[in-house]
Amino acid sequence: DVKVTQSSRYLVKRTGEKVFLECVQDMDHENMFWYRQDPGLGLRLIYFSYDVKMKEKGDIPEGYSVSREKKERFSLILESASTNQTSMYLCASSFRIGGLEGYTFGSGTRLTVV
């Protein structure tokens, strides 16, 4: 069964810490994405990557960076965690269906910054 795996389901970090959220997919997909999900705000795209070492900013990249050194792994980095980054983070890789692009999501990481 194809999978996107996020390394942590729940994470508690302190303000100012550097935080790494890891995501691995086993489907040989080229495109990977990081979203954050907040009540009332829906899903918002942080960063995405079309290939190894490539990255593109999404709608809300401020305070985040990403790393894609290998095709299967896409990491989200919070350079200096702040309380307003408390959220659910969803990683996804995309598949082609009928010429369109659908997503396979991971289980999410619920991050709390205290």
Place this chain on the structure above:
Amino acid sequence: AQKITQTQPGMFVQEKEAVTLDCTYDTSDQSYGLFWYKQPSSGEMIFLIYQGSYDEQNATEGRYSLNFQKARKSANLVISASQLGDSAMYFCAMREGYNTNAGKSTFGDGTTLTVKP
């Protein structure tokens, strides 16, 4: 700019009955796709069904069907014979562009469906 609207924050349905979750969209692109995802309380979003803008027939996938009305820009999800396990949040999403990485996906705010026994 593309936009997805889900007007029903919450819905209730009796077990074994059918339910329709509404989704309207706005785009100036001619080539796009509509997708539905299910997010149970566990958190993982699961792809359910999709419809391309050039597809003439409504998509079906088991108990899920997509009522696509292009002129009205609506893509409602119909779940037949609801089960308790259908209780979840449902997201409608739109992806512009065929066979391109240049398009973007936009998600609605979601509808929480509760199936009553």
